[in-house]
Amino acid sequence: MSDEDDTLDPEVERDLMLRAVTERERRSSYSETSRWRPPAIVGQWRCRNPKCQRMVDVPEDGMTALAAWNVILRKRGEEPLDHDQVMFCTTCRPLYVKVEAERRRARNARIGTALRELRETDDPSRQAELLDELEELGHEDVDGLRRSLSERARSASARRPRREL
Numbered sequence: 334m335s336d337e338d339d340t341l342d343p344e345v346e347r348d349l350m351l352r353a354v355t356e357r358e359r360r361s362s363y364s365e366t367s368r369w370r371p372p373a374i375v376g377q378w379r380c381r382n383p384k385c386q387r388m389v390d391v392p393e394d395g396m397t398a399l400a401a402w403n404v405i406l407r408k409r410g411e412e413p414l415d416h417d418q419v420m421f422c423t424t425c426r427p428l429y430v431k432v433e434a435e436r437r438r439a440r441n442a443r444i445g446t447a448l449r450e451l452r453e454t455d456d457p458s459r460q461a462e463l464l465d466e467l468e469e470l471g472h473e474d475v476d477g478l479r480r481s482l483s484e485r486a487r488s489a490s491a492r493r494p495r496r497e498l
């Protein structure tokens with residue numbers, strides 16, 4: 334129903350884009366045995382790691398991906414990405430991947446905890462807090478959770494015996 338992209342924070346978007354570029358790079362090196370051709374390098378950007386800033390070769394589709402993302406960001410009225418915020422050099426990328434995996438694990442653990450509490454609590458204000466938290470953590474179906482909570486509340490009140498007059 335809602336545009337899920339709106340729940341992505343710029344950091345996530347940046348990561349998605351990076352992943353898309355990395356994936357393409359990986360795929361082009363897979364075909365190495367059959368008919369490998371070097372990706373067209375169209376420029377150099379600085380490594381995204383502010384402490385590194387080494388120049389990184391930019392394949393043509395990296396350029397295209399950045400342009401595509403910036404069109405989306407501008408449409409949403411957000412700051413376009415600078416090209417120095419996008420690529421990692423070969424030294425920094427594995428570090429980033431590791432940190433990112435840890436961050437994702439921590440995030441998933443927090444989502445799990447919030448979902449468990451949401452299942453157990455009947456306090457509407459606590460439910461609202463938990464839903465906000467889940468939204469912030471990037472849970473993909475907060476609307477669905479909201480719906481099932483209100484259904485649960487409705488069926489709970491239907492079960493409650495009515496007082497006869």
Ligand SMILES: [Zn+2]
Pocket residue numbers: 380381382385386387421422423424425426
């Ligand atoms: Zn670097």
